[in-house]
Amino acid sequence: MKISNVNFKVSFYLKKKVSHNGLSPVMGRIAIGRDMSQFSCKLEANHDLWDTRAGRVNGKSHHARMVNREIDKINVAVNAKYKEIHPLSTDNSGNLFSNVVAFSIFLILIRNF
Numbered sequence: 001m002k003i004s005n006v007n008f009k010v011s012f013y014l015k016k017k018v019s020h021n022g023l024s025p026v027m028g029r030i031a032i033g034r035d036m037s038q039f040s041c042k043l044e045a046n047h048d049l050w051d052t053r054a055g056r057v058n059g060k061s062h063h064a065r066m067v068n069r070e071i072d073k074i075n076v077a078v079n080a081k082y083k084e085i086h087p088l089s090t091d092n093s094g095n096l097f098s099n100v101v102a103f104s105i106f107l108i109l110i111r112n113f
Contacts, residue, residue, distance in 0.1 A: 007031065007032070007033055008030075008031070008032050008082055008086075009029075009030075009031045010028065010029070010030055010031075010074075010075050010078045010079065011028070011029045011031070011055050012026055012027065012028050012029070012041065012055035012056070012071055012074075012075075013026075013027055013029065013052070013055060014026060014027070014045060014047055014050050015027055018047060019044065021044075022046065023044035023045060023046055023047075024044060024045060024046075024047050024050075025040060025041075025043070025044055026040075026041040026043040026044065026045050026067065026071070027039070027040055027041065028040075028041050028074060028078075030078060032082075041070065041071065041074060043067050043070055043071070044067075045057045045063075045064075045067050046063075049064060055071070056068050056071060
């Protein structure tokens, strides 16, 4: 998504570390311009079923649908908060703006999830 000449992207990926139950932690990444913030989604997914391009779990199992539903919720929450916070700033030119927005979204996510 591109808002006011600032690149904004939310993506999800699996950590390479596999836990004892064979699942890997799902991580999220918020990128605003050149700044990036990463966070744990507090979810786990099977590495063999993970679609790297889509950032989702393939399949229709209960676990796959639950993980994908939670990823969708996080994605919607991050995008909504970004749209809410972004117009409030008058300085769209510097890294300070990107850092503040990324950090604000990160704090909101921690409180809500």
